[in-house]
Amino acid sequence: MLGREELVSFEFDLDTLVERLAAGRYRARLTDRWNALGGRPNGGYVLSASVRALADAMAATDPLAVSAFFLRPAAPGLASISTEVVRTGRRISTGEVRLVQAEREVLRALVSFADLSAPGGRSVLLAAPPELPPVEDAIDLLGGRSIPDVTIVDRYDYRAAAAPGWVHGKPSGDASMMFWLRFRDERPVDTLALVAMVDAAWPAVLELGEAGSSTVELTVHIRARPQPGWLACRVRTRYVIGGYHEEDFEIWDRDGHLVAQSRQLALLA
Amino acid sequence: MLGREELVSFEFDLDTLVERLAAGRYRARLTDRWNALGGRPNGGYVLSASVRALADAMAATDPLAVSAFFLRPAAPGLASISTEVVRTGRRISTGEVRLVQAEREVLRALVSFADLSAPGGRSVLLAAPPELPPVEDAIDLLGGRSIPDVTIVDRYDYRAAAAPGWVHGKPSGDASMMFWLRFRDERPVDTLALVAMVDAAWPAVLELGEAGSSTVELTVHIRARPQPGWLACRVRTRYVIGGYHEEDFEIWDRDGHLVAQSRQLALLA
Numbered sequence: 029m030l031g032r033e034e035l036v037s038f039e040f041d042l043d044t045l046v047e048r049l050a051a052g053r054y055r056a057r058l059t060d061r062w063n064a065l066g067g068r069p070n071g072g073y074v075l076s077a078s079v080r081a082l083a084d085a086m087a088a089t090d091p092l093a094v095s096a097f098f099l100r101p102a103a104p105g106l107a108s109i110s111t112e113v114v115r116t117g118r119r120i121s122t123g124e125v126r127l128v129q130a131e132r133e134v135l136r137a138l139v140s141f142a143d144l145s146a147p148g149g150r151s152v153l154l155a156a157p158p159e160l161p162p163v164e165d166a167i168d169l170l171g172g173r174s175i176p177d178v179t180i181v182d183r184y185d186y187r188a189a190a191a192p193g194w195v196h197g198k199p200s201g202d203a204s205m206m207f208w209l210r211f212r213d214e215r216p217v218d219t220l221a222l223v224a225m226v227d228a229a230w231p232a233v234l235e236l237g238e239a240g241s242s243t244v245e246l247t248v249h250i251r252a253r254p255q256p257g258w259l260a261c262r263v264r265t266r267y268v269i270g271g272y273h274e275e276d277f278e279i280w281d282r283d284g285h286l287v288a289q290s291r292q293l294a295l296l297a
Numbered sequence: 298m299l300g301r302e303e304l305v306s307f308e309f310d311l312d313t314l315v316e317r318l319a320a321g322r323y324r325a326r327l328t329d330r331w332n333a334l335g336g337r338p339n340g341g342y343v344l345s346a347s348v349r350a351l352a353d354a355m356a357a358t359d360p361l362a363v364s365a366f367f368l369r370p371a372a373p374g375l376a377s378i379s380t381e382v383v384r385t386g387r388r389i390s391t392g393e394v395r396l397v398q399a400e401r402e403v404l405r406a407l408v409s410f411a412d413l414s415a416p417g418g419r420s421v422l423l424a425a426p427p428e429l430p431p432v433e434d435a436i437d438l439l440g441g442r443s444i445p446d447v448t449i450v451d452r453y454d455y456r457a458a459a460a461p462g463w464v465h466g467k468p469s470g471d472a473s474m475m476f477w478l479r480f481r482d483e484r485p486v487d488t489l490a491l492v493a494m495v496d497a498a499w500p501a502v503l504e505l506g507e508a509g510s511s512t513v514e515l516t517v518h519i520r521a522r523p524q525p526g527w528l529a530c531r532v533r534t535r536y537v538i539g540g541y542h543e544e545d546f547e548i549w550d551r552d553g554h555l556v557a558q559s560r561q562l563a564l565l566a
Contacts, residue, residue, distance in 0.1 A: 092541075093514035093562045095364035097391050097407050099384045114405060115368045120513060122366050124405070136383060136393070138366050138407060140513055149540025149565060152505055154472060203423060236421055244389060244409055245362035247516040249562045251538045267555050269520045271418025272361075274558060286536050289543060291560055293362050293518045296418060 038215035039183055040224065044077040046084065046109060054081040054109040056127075058102060060179060065230070065240045066297070067177040069102040071135075072227025074127060075246065078109055079139055079223050082125040085111040088141035090219040092120065094248040096137035103129060114138070144219060144253050157280045158206040158262040161189050166208055169195070184228055185212050187258070194234040203232040203265035208258045209279070217259060219250045219287075225259070226277040226290035232265040233273060233296060240297030241273070248290040254281040271296045307484035308452055309493065313346040315353065315378060323350040323378040325396075327371060329448060334499075334509045334566070336446040338371040340404075341496025343396060344515065347378055348408055348492050351394040354380040357410035359488040361389065363517040365406035372398060383407070413488060413522050426549045427475040427531040430458050435477055438464070453497055454479050456527070463503040472501040472534035477527045478548070486528060488519045488556075494528070495546040495559035501534040502542060502565065509566030510542070517559040523550040540565045 043061055046054040062073035075096045083091065107129050114122040120142050127135040160166065166187035175181050188207035193200040209225060211217070217225065226248050231241035260280040265273050272295055279288040312330055315323040331342035344365045352360065376398050383391040389411050396404040429435065435456035444450050457476035462469040478494060480486070486494065495517050500510035529549040534542050541564055548557040 093366070095366075095407065095514065095516060097362070097364075097383070097409060099386075099391060114366070115402065117368075122368060122405075133384065136391075136407060138364065138405060138514075140366060144539075147539030150507075150537055151539060152472075152537040153535070155535040203421075238419075245364065245407075245516070245518075247364060247514070247560065249514075249541075249543060249560075251536065251541065266422070266424040267520065267558070268419055268421040269555060270413075270416030270420060272518075272520065274518060286538060289536070291516065291518075 038211065038213050040211060040215050040221055044080050046077060046081040048084065052085055052111045054111070056081070056107045056109055058104050058107055060104040062183060063177060063179045065178055069104060070180050070227060071098050071243045071246060072224040073180070074102045074135055075137060076220055076224040078125045078127045078135060078137055080220055081109040082111045082123045082139055083141065083220065086113055086121055086123050086141060088121055090142060090144040090253065091139055091223055091250050092142040092144070093140040094137060094223055096135055096246045098135055098243050100132055100134050102134045105129065107134070144250065147252065157284050158260045160206055160208060160260055163187055163208050163258050167191065169207060180228065183212055185210050186229070192235060199235045199237040201236060203235045204263060205232060206260070206262050209261050210258050216256055217254050219253055222250055222254065222279060222288040223248050225279060226288055229261065229263060231294070232263050232275055233268065236268065238296050241294040242297050244293045244295060246290060246292040248288060250288050252285050252287045254287040255283045255285070257282045268296070307480065307482050309480060309484050309490055313349050315346060315350040317353065321354055321380045323380070325350070325376045325378055327373050327376055329373040331452060332446060332448045334447055338373060339449050339496060340367050340512045340515060341493040342449070343371045343404055344406060345489055345493035347394045347396045347404060347406055349489055350378040351380045351392045351408055352410065352489065355382055355390055355392050355410060357390055359411060359413040359522065360408055360492055360517070360519050361411040361413070362409040363406060363492055365404055365515045367404055367512050369401055369403050371403045374398065376403070413519065416521065426553050427529045429475055429477060429529055432456055432477050432527050436460065438476060449497065452481055454481050455498070461504060468504045468506040470505065472504045473532060474501060475529070475531045478530050479527050485525055486523050488522055491519055491523065491548060491557040492517050494548060495557055496561070498530065498532060500563065501532050501544055502537065505537065507565050510563040511566055513562045513564060515559060515561040517557060519557050521554050521556045523556040524552045524554070526551045537565070
């Protein structure tokens with residue numbers, strides 16, 4: 029019997045589709061279904077299409093460490109992606125990818141890949157997963173509503189104990205949040221999708237009364253392949269200095285495994 | 298009157314010296330004075346020489362976001378460095394740098410630069426600086442001793458409330474530490490030196506009884522220019538999974554300003 033993932037085309041897979049034109053050259057079509065505040069394609073979405081092309085070029089499995097520099101805002105529409113194999117190692121392979129629109133470079137990223145199917149080596153967890161109510165008892169943070177121009181929120185489901193303060197016009201002053209996350213079409217989450225998901229929520233600085241945040245650099249470390257089901261997220265900004273701030277994002281699966289850890293440096297919008 | 302920094306050649310400046318051969322091409326000579334566990338030049342040291350070349354090529358002031366992928370171990374001796382200007386922006390400029398030894402790429406990094414002399418914009422601190430005794434009351438963690446082959450510890454002074462457990466053969470099981478840090482020759486710390494300093498201590502996983510750690514990827518965010526004097530450091534590893542682990546490093550100046558924040562993904566040695 030075929031699983032549903034073989035019968036259904038999921039939004040994420042359709043919208044990150046890359047067409048191989050030649051060795052190291054790909055074409056993508058960024059859609060308007062993943063737009064963030066400002067009506068521009070979300071950085072994590074643009075990055076995941078880029079990483080998908082690089083993984084194809086390198087015949088690689090799991091992204092392990094991804095660092096992306098966001099040079100210009102992306103726009104819905106055609107994008108050219110070029111890839112370079114930097115080093116093929118026994119355990120870790122590294123490549124570089126550039127995404128260009130209208131002859132201007134939008135994003136450049138370095139990515140190390142590894143096979144995370146067979147983890148070996150020691151594990152020690154010195155911090156706990158996010159504390160969240162069971163998904164069944166959590167509330168839909170958007171209450172089924174859409175946000176004009178912010179189409180990305182229609183691609184995901186967000187569930188938490190309570191809605192963040194900014195939603196009601198009362199930012200808490202604490203730039204942290206915890207919530208359950210999944211694709212709304214229930215696409216199974218693999219390590220490529222985690223690269224998009226660490227950037228899939230509203231900026232934590234909205235709880236400081238800020239209007240938005242634009243990413244300068246995003247580093248993602250993939251720590252394990254997630255088990256199926258909802259993912260538990262913990263997001264936090266500790267230091268805003270001269271407008272620059274970090275945002276730390278952790279994603280855990282329902283079995284209590286940390287699967288992704290990211291940090292971005294961003295600038296208040 | 299000239300300050301001492303104009304009269305004295307400091308070790309860090311001598312050992313990260315880069316010679317410009319042509320546009321975008323530099324030569325460096327890595328010394329054996331910054332060797333880490335294993336007798337290889339420390340990654341932060343190699344990275345700071347690379348960033349120095351790129352800053353020269355871009356006529357840039359402060360590194361803002363640095364992401365380095367460590368492809369092969371470096372060795373003391375000659376290195377070729379090539380630089381590329383990726384984007385020159387009004388506020389942020391981005392470039393790429395590669396360091397090659399014996400025709401093999403050792404390190405590739407993407408770097409965004411900005412001018413941090415005139416910070417503008419909002420600041421909010423939601424976490425506190427490290428809690429350390431005054432430097433005068435803190436102990437020298439190495440007690441003036443050297444460690445065979447680990448020459449980097451002769452370049453820095455480390456002071457803390459107490460020596461880490463691993464020093465006495467009794468790892469605490471808590472992979473975190475706080476200490477004061479400065480160059481032993483008291484070189485004033487600028488934003489370039491911070492890129493080296495976030496990698497200048499022993500791995501936090503030594504407190505888990507591990508023998509060492511090798512860096513896969515290191516991201517450094519420079520948050521401010523430090524005031525003169527000792528720097529307060531806080532280092533922590535929370536998650537070791539299949540041997541891979543993150544190490545978070547914060548550096549604060551004596552005035553209580555966060556000046557650098559880094560995370561590296563590393564593999565148990």
